[in-house]
């Protein structure tokens with residue numbers, strides 16, 4: 295497969311294969327105006343739990359030290375690894391450069407890590423690209439026919455920004471909920487996830503809540519959930 299180990303490979307706890315390992319990009323595609331999907335080689339024996347992430351660098355001079363965390367979105371048994379990455383041109387950082395990469399270019403993957411793993415049926419709440427850990431978790435549950443009892447609520451600027459809209463709609467049907475903060479379409483209400491929305495949509499606060507998004511998003515949502523009676527031990531979250 296032409297994989298090259300970049301440095302010493304240490305045995306990770308719980309048999310997770312760690313990098314650094316270089317992988318070739320096999321395919322790229324924009325799936326929303328600013329989210330780019332990367333399909334890359336999967337090193338032999340490379341394992342991760344749905345919801346986990348790895349540090350990623352671009353395998354080019356001047357970029358190998360600039361590592362950023364990204365979450366695997368492929369199904370855990372897929373032959374290839376996949377990432378969905380929101381590009382921030384105004385940060386002049388790694389994602390701006392990732393926007394320029396194509397098939398044949400290489401990434402370097404590091405250790406596998408992450409706080410978000412499936413703990414049982416619950417309510418998933420994502421802000422923008424914060425949905426990525428939920429992609430592989432929900433794909434995994436779908437494959438095992440265990441989606442029942444799970445709901446996904448995503449918050450995006452507009453309908454165009456919803457990541458994997460079609461797939462989630464097919465998977466979850468009425469349990470896929472969307473809120474738009476800036477929708478320029480007549481008939482849509484523009485709003486953020488607030489207390490009233492949570493009361494209307496969640497109904498049962500005695501369940502697991504999975505929350506992922508910006509630091510501000512996660513602390514805002516967690517605060518409201520706790521206030522509404524969610525158990526802190528049942529809050530599973532990560533700041534993206």
Ligand SMILES: Cc1cc2nc3c(=O)[nH]c(=O)nc-3n(C[C@H](O)[C@H](O)[C@H](O)COP(=O)(O)OP(=O)(O)OC[C@H]3O[C@@H](n4cnc5c(N)ncnc54)[C@H](O)[C@@H]3O)c2cc1C
Pocket residue numbers: 347362363364365366377378379380381382384385386387388389390408423426427532533534
């Ligand atoms: C565990 C984890 C998993 C993640 N998984 C994913 C994922 O799967 N997909 C995904 O898209 N993202 C994910 N993220 C978020 C992702 O890591 C960041 O979006 C990414 O690191 C941004 O890198 P960057 O170099 O482009 O910009 P940054 O590193 O954010 O910024 C580079 C520089 O830009 C400047 N800057 C920062 N913020 C702003 C701003 N708002 N405006 C202007 N300039 C700014 C700063 O000077 C900064 O040094 C994850 C994060 C975590 C913690």
